[in-house]
Amino acid sequence: MFHPWRLLREMPQITVIWTELNHKSALTDGVSQIWLDRRLFQVERRCSLTHELIHIERGHTSRQSAAIEEAVRAETARRLIPFDELLRHKRWALSIEELADSLWVTTSVLKDRINHLDKKQSRLFAKAYCDTGAD
Template sequence: MQNVWGMLRTLAQVVIIWNRPHPDLVAATDGRRIWVDPELTAAERRCFLAHEAFHIKHGHQGCQPPSVERQICLETARFLVSFEDLQRVAGWSRSPWVMAEELGVTEQVVIDRLQTLDGDQIQQLWPASEHIA
């Protein structure tokens, strides 16, 4: 499990503000500050803080186009969920929700992480010999 707080410490002068940034958003950044809804679960906080930290690492300020948001989501998922951890959990669960609970992330992060995999990695998670015809 990656340490989001450790990653945040590597960013110069980032301030975390525990207030919901907007009625439609649970987290946001302006490149110096990260606003986070204090009502989020620990897993949600971890995921959203990592997501916003990646925006800061890339020099983003404010809203980004959907293509950039998608890349940040995939980068966040790769950071938060190692292939080895995913493989361990996939050995006994096919449910993104159950996998997320076990991995300490959101279901969306699990889905994003699965979308980063190539065919060989998917085969390693779920070998064809285990499929039921």
């Protein structure tokens, strides 16, 4: 399982600032600071921190295009949800919410993961039972 907090510990140059953000769960300057909304639940913190760490890894220091943001979301989902875990949990989950909860991610991150499966993964995922309702 990917642990963004463990990765953060290996990056002493990064400071996390807990604050209240409007219309965002997290932000980064792409260099040394990540702002996380203090009202987030732990699973939201995990997903948001991973997303912002990827922006830092990629050197994104300003607002990004929709395409780059989509790529960061896809990578966030891949890191947080290994494909074998996605299949294993899908076999018993009864809903997309239950599947997300069991994988310790938000439903948004789960949908990003499903929407970015390659063709082979998509076929295997479709064979596992559970109606996730993902588009």
